[in-house]
Amino acid sequence: MLTWLLKCMIQRYAPTLYLWQPRQILLLLPFGLSVLLYVAFVGFEIPALRTLFTVIIASVFLLFRQSIQPFTLLLYSASLLLIYDAFSILSAAFWLSYGACFILLRIYQTIEHFTQDQTLTSVQKQILAINIVVESQWKIFIALLPLMLIFFQQISWSAPLSNLIAIPLLSTLIVPLDIIAACIWLVVPAFGLLLFQLNDGLLSILMWIL
Numbered sequence: 026m027l028t029w030l031l032k033c034m035i036q037r038y039a040p041t042l043y044l045w046q047p048r049q050i051l052l053l054l055p056f057g058l059s060v061l062l063y064v065a066f067v068g069f070e071i072p073a074l075r076t077l078f079t080v081i082i083a084s085v086f087l088l089f090r091q092s093i094q095p096f097t098l099l100l101y102s103a104s105l106l107l108i109y110d111a112f113s114i115l116s117a118a119f120w121l122s123y124g125a126c127f128i129l130l131r132i133y134q135t136i137e138h139f140t141q142d143q144t145l146t147s148v149q150k151q152i153l154a155i156n157i158v159v160e161s162q163w164k165i166f167i168a169l170l171p172l173m174l175i176f177f178q179q180i181s182w183s184a185p186l187s188n189l190i191a192i193p194l195l196s197t198l199i200v201p202l203d204i205i206a207a208c209i210w211l212v213v214p215a216f217g218l219l220l221f222q223l224n225d226g227l228l229s230i231l232m233w234i235l
Contacts, residue, residue, distance in 0.1 A: 027059045071118040078102040117176040
């Protein structure tokens, strides 16, 4: 959201900056800082560090105009995380996080080959997006089933359905609103508190649905 806002501001007020550097290069630093802010908010947990290291490596390759395969990027990210904290390999979060990413990459590659061969209408694109979301959840659930049993000795059969509801709501509304509220609270506490209360209401609705 921050990089999108910055991109719109540049296009409106200072488009000549793109003559100096391409848009992707120009937005690398603010994008990286946004990710770092997010990682700080969630307490430098392993899934967040995976995101941070992936962004850093991808940014370096983009900066030097080098190509990198998605699975190679994932492998480099895991290697960098293990250099940073070797004991993270003993954590369930490490295996579940990278395992889920691996499955999502496989799904993305399948979709990419499929869409390249076909021209889709807007309705077909929406149907495809829904199918992708549903397919990704059950594939991740099946792929991570052995790890869940190893680490927790139990599984939740309702997890794929719960994730279909929780992930979109958390990623598009609750988490961004929480970060925005925290930033605003440092400047205007009353308004920040109002946003926190709104977020609390959204979380209550989510818990009721689940």
